[in-house]
Amino acid sequence: MLHVSTRGEAPALGFADALLTGLARDGGLYLPQTWPFLPHETIKGFAGLPYAEVAKAVLGPLVDGDIPQADLSRMIDEAYASFRHSAVCPLTQLDDNLFVLELFHGPTLAFKDVAMQLLGRLMDHVLKARGARATIVGATSGDTGSAAVEAFKGLDQVDIFILYPHGRVSDVQRRQMTTVDSPNVHALAVEGTFDDCQTMVKGMFNHARFRDELQLSGVNSINWARVAAQAVYYFTAAAVLGSPSRPVSFSVPTGNFGDILAGWVAKQMGLPIERLMIGTNANDILARTLATGAYDIKGVEPTTSPSMDIQISSNFERLLFEAYGRDGAAIRRLMGNLAQSQSFTIDPGPLARIRNEFSALAIDETNVADEMAKTYKATGYVLDPHSAVGTRAGRTLLKKRPEIPVIALSTAHPAKFPDAVQRATGVRPALPAHMADLMERKESFSVLPNDQAAVERFIRDRARAVKGVAA
Ligand SMILES: Cc1ncc(COP(=O)(O)O)c(C=O)c1O
Numbered sequence: 001m002l003h004v005s006t007r008g009e010a011p012a013l014g015f016a017d018a019l020l021t022g023l024a025r026d027g028g029l030y031l032p033q034t035w036p037f038l039p040h041e042t043i044k045g046f047a048g049l050p051y052a053e054v055a056k057a058v059l060g061p062l063v064d065g066d067i068p069q070a071d072l073s074r075m076i077d078e079a080y081a082s083f084r085h086s087a088v089c090p091l092t093q094l095d096d097n098l099f100v101l102e103l104f105h106g107p108t109l110a111f112k113d114v115a116m117q118l119l120g121r122l123m124d125h126v127l128k129a130r131g132a133r134a135t136i137v138g139a140t141s142g143d144t145g146s147a148a149v150e151a152f153k154g155l156d157q158v159d160i161f162i163l164y165p166h167g168r169v170s171d172v173q174r175r176q177m178t179t180v181d182s183p184n185v186h187a188l189a190v191e192g193t194f195d196d197c198q199t200m201v202k203g204m205f206n207h208a209r210f211r212d213e214l215q216l217s218g219v220n221s222i223n224w225a226r227v228a229a230q231a232v233y234y235f236t237a238a239a240v241l242g243s244p245s246r247p248v249s250f251s252v253p254t255g256n257f258g259d260i261l262a263g264w265v266a267k268q269m270g271l272p273i274e275r276l277m278i279g280t281n282a283n284d285i286l287a288r289t290l291a292t293g294a295y296d297i298k299g300v301e302p303t304t305s306p307s308m309d310i311q312i313s314s315n316f317e318r319l320l321f322e323a324y325g326r327d328g329a330a331i332r333r334l335m336g337n338l339a340q341s342q343s344f345t346i347d348p349g350p351l352a353r354i355r356n357e358f359s360a361l362a363i364d365e366t367n368v369a370d371e372m373a374k375t376y377k378a379t380g381y382v383l384d385p386h387s388a389v390g391t392r393a394g395r396t397l398l399k400k401r402p403e404i405p406v407i408a409l410s411t412a413h414p415a416k417f418p419d420a421v422q423r424a425t426g427v428r429p430a431l432p433a434h435m436a437d438l439m440e441r442k443e444s445f446s447v448l449p450n451d452q453a454a455v456e457r458f459i460r461d462r463a464r465a466v467k468g469v470a471a
């Protein structure tokens with residue numbers, strides 16, 4: 001299986017090369033050339049299977065032999081053995097036909113672990129097999145960074161540099177990145193927003209000399225393998241509720257559009273999904289886009305769900321590519337407009353195709369707090385603010401079609417955002433035992449200006465790939 005770029009001008013790559021490449025050389029994002037299809041009988045058999053077995057069935061055709069099946073299976077088993085819940089991603093009922101898919105039982109308490117625990121192993125495996133090394137650069141609004149640091153710390157083949165917006169992540173999120181004492185881990189507090197960090201990371205990938213010199217690799221959801229690994233839990237959750245005989249809808253708290261895109265991928269692979277609801281916080285660019293067709297960037301507003309304080313929603317490009325019939329030239333035009341004027345307009349045909357499958361709703365701060373408070377009062381269940389965006393948006397789907405179950409993705413453990421949770425519910429959630437001393441651990445990070453050249457200098461000074469350290 002080859003992978004093609006959304007901008008149509010980069011070489012097609014196999015899975016392992018796409019995994020190491022991250023952003024395509026034409027600035028686009030990789031996607032498989034065709035979608036493998038899982039027969040209904042196969043999906044039916046997922047009910048009751050261990051998570052790792054479903055992961056093997058879903059990822060096998062996507063990896064398509066590019067990593068030997070035995071190695072892939074071993075890495076999947078190891079990745080999901082690190083989760084604190086035996087179901088890995090358990091499903092809980094919250095209300096009539098409203099379910100919560102808990103994705104926060106991995107080591108860093110957010111859904112990012114589900115893909116990152118596997119990605120770390122896959123990258124290490126491919127790099128070792130090739131005798132190569134990589135410098136990973138990543139942008140985070142809090143959770144990707146912690147999950148990546150956890151997955152890549154101590155690896156000989158890899159140095160990892162995580163850019164996060166200085167002062168705009170929660171204390172728990174920051175400490176998860178800054179208290180890891182490992183020579184290959186570097187936490188960079190950038191004086192800017194998450195979008196600034198992500199733009200710099202893309203800028204480094206588009207700086208060919210720097211990219212080649214450092215052997216850059218990426219772990220954000222611009223990396224196709226991240227999205228592929230996230231598609232698995234859509235299958236496990238739907239199978240519990242009777243899929244494929246019974247269609248379900250998903251409501252997904254959304255920022256960079258990677259998680260909900262993974263649901264769309266599961267649908268392309270044969271999972272009967274009725275609707276995909278994009279839940280945004282007050283940073284509502286995606287809700288406005290679906291309503292008007294105009295993708296129009298405004299300033300980012302800090303909220304109680306900081307991981308979703310995003311305006312440049314990278315993976316939306318992958319959906320646009322599909323909605324435009326895989327026309328790379330059309331995507332180059334839209335992304336050129338975005339770079340030049342901070343906006344673009346989706347043509348009527350592609351917009352209709354998107355609206356046919358996706359709904360979108362912005363949940364403001366009052367309603368996020370209200371959702372946490374009411375849910376706790378009615379059920380005793382403590383939601384984090386990101387997950388509350390998902391359940392609140394999901395409730396509107398249920399009002400329209402009460403007979404179709406809605407699965408809301410719960411993307412973070414409430415203990416990652418204790419202040420907001422306590423304000424809304426009166427409960428201060430405790431960190432699990434393995435992180436109980438997090439607030440006492442010593443921090444180490446570097447504050448850098450929002451300036452790509454300065455960040456590149458910093459990385460070049462510290463990356464072992466530049467110094468020719470043997471792999
Ligand atoms: C807790 C949490 N919820 C939701 C999101 C949004 O996910 P995505 O960026 O894949 O849309 C993020 C960030 O990615 C997150 O960290």
Ligand SMILES: N[C@@H](CCOP(=O)(O)O)C(=O)O
Binds near residue numbers: 141145219255314
């Ligand atoms: N919310 C994310 C932002 C980056 O998203 P990614 O899925 O593209 O890595 C975060 O927590 O860092």
